[in-house]
Amino acid sequence: KRAAFRDWEYWGRPVPGLGDPRARLLVVGLAPAAHGGNRTGRVFTGDRSGEWLFRALHRNGFANQAASVSKSDGLRLRDCYIAAAVRCAPPGNRPTPAEFRNCQAYLEREVRLLTALRVVVPLGAVAMDAFL
Template sequence: MDVNGGSPGGPGGPGDLAPSDSLASLDARIADCRACPRLVAWREEVARTKRAAFADQTYWGRPVPGFGPADARLLIVGLAPAAHGANRTGRMFTGDRSGDVLYRALHDVGLASRPTAVSADDGLELYGVRITSPVHCAPPANRPTPAERDTCRTWLVRELELLRPTLRAVVVLGGFGWQAAMPAFAAAGLPVPRPRPAFGHGARVVLGDVTVLGCFHVSQRNTFTGLLTPRMLRDVLRTAAETAGLPHAG
């Protein structure tokens, strides 16, 4: 039971999704979810207290839905919104350093209209690409619990189902995202082998007509230490674009 009396299976949670839901209506329902009490309390506390640099801004402070067209051929799966990034702006990977790296790379390979993402109304467009995450609320210490991950999975499953007519490639950022995404792929009807494929940068798994690629997460820890370089990220995105049949920059 959540703080407003809802639950994963009731109003405000992911348990009663109708097969006819459109991606737009799914996004709206995600933004209203209150299924996980700890995440609700944290995201709203962050939105109240704010970071000093953003003290004059109104935080989104809600679950962050996916971003990108409903007929995307390529899906990028992250981890969860950052407390002062997407939890502030209301758009995936927007307003933080991880997003700076990701959107620069997307722009470099011709999949985004601009190299920066600062706010939900900055005019940024993605070309054939959608970005989502297995957990839609900012978690304390960037660590959702297994129960929170599993509760949120229903949203990802439905998103995958709605994208299936056009979806041809998925880039999963990081081991957590990989572990969370594989059961969602299976629940959405993709033929995930057993044992489940292991995560690795450059890992490639063909699930029917969808190819899944692994990539180190665009976290500051990975990019500052050089574990993930801009070139490595661009290479994965180019491979994904080619696999998805999307025009891209060479």
Template sequence: MSPSSVPGQQPAPDDPLFPAHRASRCADLGALDAQVVQCRACPRLVTWREQVAVRKRAAYLGWDYWARPVPGFGPADAALAVVGLAPAAHGGNRTGRMFTGDPSGDFLVKGLYAVGLASQPTATSADDGLTLRGVRMAAPVHCAPPDNKPTPGERDTCRPWLAAELALLGPGLRAVVVLGGFGWQALLPVLADAGWQLPQPRPRFGHGARVTLTGEGGLGELRLFGCYHPSQRNVNTGLLTLPMLEAVFRDAAAAAGLQEPGRTGPTG
């Protein structure tokens, strides 16, 4: 029995069983997001996200940090999911929205806008007016981790949220862009458990990786696209450039039916 569990009672937010118990009971993404933000199942992450909110960067002293789990972002009927790593300490953990308020988010949203999947090229705050077209941002871990490195245990505890999010997107989900090796390794077991047939040996992550999965029980094809994570290090060293990012999303958008192959530029 976990430390905060009491026989006959539902797991509390600080119980490691909380995500698994609550996620599967959510009827829609709104309900799921409301449960995600209550979660306190990983003590190390709770401590870190709250410490960061107190020891703010000088540039953000006037901010009231979100300092809670960051839910997914994007429409409930998205045909394309973007799976990253975890919120940034002074990005999503500050603003309360995925890939918002940090250089990684700036780079990602600029790329989405360039291929017509975002309403504007910037993401500065949760109320900046940004909307995504047919795209849902998700993460294997919903709390900012120290050094951007969640533990395997934290990843596994958080996994039910990602599984429920993808399930609630339903059969309309046709493609997933995975940003980085951590997201790739976290996502594959979720897809296998949901009924997607993974090739053997399991596909390895790489920028430009392309995998087509077939599903069971009414699931159609799902296309996976590997992309380097838009971290400052990857961008500053040139490992990931904006044209590279745009190319991945252009192909993924076409696979998801959101864009004609070869089309470039924002859409109205």
């Protein structure tokens, strides 16, 4: 744990995707950040990459607020769903091939459930490879 979060109870379990089940936009990230999604239990929540992502989604009408710091902060996504290629925070932020294989079925299921999906935005080459 980082000193800044030493009093926090970490989620420490697989982090599910979040968003609008009728979404036409899917954003795919790599994995929950060790002190972001792994701490809060919500992908891209409470970390630097989430600050950038939610600000951009809000600016473009996909989120009701520009920041997300906890699961209970009131964030709602409109026409957008966010998922991760790997659901657990990998050591050193580098998932192993086995971790990708273990999580692939979850991402595939999320994609199948998004029946209105039209656009996929993978955040990085690893997320793109996992989606493809």
